[in-house]
Amino acid sequence: MEMRLVLVAICLLLVTPIAGSFWTVGNQVVMDPMLICKKTRRLKGKTADICRKEPSLLKEIAKGVQVGTKECQYQFRNRRWNCTTMRRSLRKILLRDTRETGFVNAITAAGVTYAVTRACTMGHLVECSCDKMTSKGNRLDKLTRTVEMEKSLPTEGDWEWGGCGDNVKFGFKKSRDFMDAPYRKRSDIKTLVKLHNNNAGRLAIRDYMSTECKCHGLSGSCTVRTCWRKMPAFRDVGNRLKESFDGAAKVIPSNDGHSFITEGPTIKPPDRFDLIYSEDSPDFCKPNRKTGSLGTQGRRCNSTSQGVDGCELLCCGRGYDTRVVKEKISCECRFRWCCEVTCNTCLVKKTVNTCR
Known part of the structure; x- marks a missing residue:
């Protein structure tokens, strides 16, 4: 929702x-x-x-x-x-x-x-x-041929555009x-x-597309490579x-x-x-x-951090409350032949800090 x-x-x-x-x-x-x-x-x-x-x-x-x-x-x-x-x-x-x-x-x-x-x-x-580019047609136009693209083009061996x-x-x-x-x-x-x-x-x-290639040749010799463009x-x-x-x-x-x-x-x-x-x-x-701000009261913070997630910054100097909570985690996992992993459920204590 x-x-x-x-x-x-x-x-x-x-x-x-x-x-x-x-x-x-x-x-x-x-x-x-x-x-x-x-x-x-x-x-x-x-x-x-x-x-x-x-x-x-x-x-x-x-x-x-x-x-x-x-x-x-x-x-x-x-x-x-x-x-x-x-x-x-x-x-x-x-x-x-x-x-x-x-x-x-x-x-x-x-x-x-x-x-x-x-x-x-x-x-x-x-x-x-x-994009089914080929070595004969559908070459990269000026709008998509960027510096980053030039860096990612193969520089060794024979290769051609192809693939999908x-x-x-x-x-x-x-x-x-x-x-x-x-x-x-x-x-x-x-x-x-x-x-x-x-x-x-x-x-x-x-402008940050990369080039990926696949080798073709006997015994993986990679005599020719087919290359295509891929999104980051x-x-x-x-x-x-x-x-x-x-x-x-x-x-x-x-x-x-x-x-x-x-x-x-x-x-x-x-x-x-x-x-x-x-x-x-x-x-x-x-x-x-008016601004859409929800405030930071009740937000979790990191009391040991000096960064943006630290309690001092995130709580805007208002201070924070600390409590110990119990959380369920998977533990004592075992592999059973064949082929299943079974785990127990353990309760662990965790310290949680929340902004005042």
Whole structure:
């Protein structure tokens, strides 16, 4: 149910320009995301086309949102803001333009790209297939031929393109069509930031593809290799975007009204891979309905850590309570021939610290 809420909230942000404000999200967020697409009279352009003509693709997009959400929760599991999917919090976070909003948008765009690309490779979509590159045709174009790609190309022996690679070009395009199309004609700072972060998320996959090869020859001699392109593990994508989050740059509208510049002249201008934001984040220490902060009271912390998961930082200096709890674990496991592993259940004492 919790995961369903985040899908609804994000999809509402993507496709529902409700009266009063383009960025306002309605109160009826406890809906199936598929129901949003059924109300196609409000939708236009490529988003509406996906809703009306590509139901299978829409399901993969929903899976991609889940992939992105799970990774967001992993990356922020030990921080004051832990990428909660609680409706009252997430809705407010997405309406703002903070670092956290930027990461959610980027990881969601990456998740959609990843899920759609994987569906193509697995043959789950009739609209696409895997990337069957050959040595004679379908060579890498300039958009996908990056420095990282050049480093991963084989440098020794004979090799040729082949196999069934990941069709990231299709996944990239459909993620852009679904997530960016409703905002393309706008140039306010929130829209510019959103589109930039969406693209940064997709580039964290497309521009970090790796090359995998399979040997062919007598007795594994590897006289010829067939190579194909493969997406990075999504955990690597999350790690890369988390680094961009930590180094995100604050931006302001430029004088031309159609672009942005960094807030301070000494700040390095962000490139396509960097995350950006235009609003400062709250401290997330105490509950705040306006900002979406749930506070950190009751959160578990690490009393021996000096990092972001340490009790001093996570509890915002309020102190913490310590208690001993008993947890069940599997123990005294034995292997029985053939082929079974049996374990006993043991109770172990564990010290738990929670923020006051």
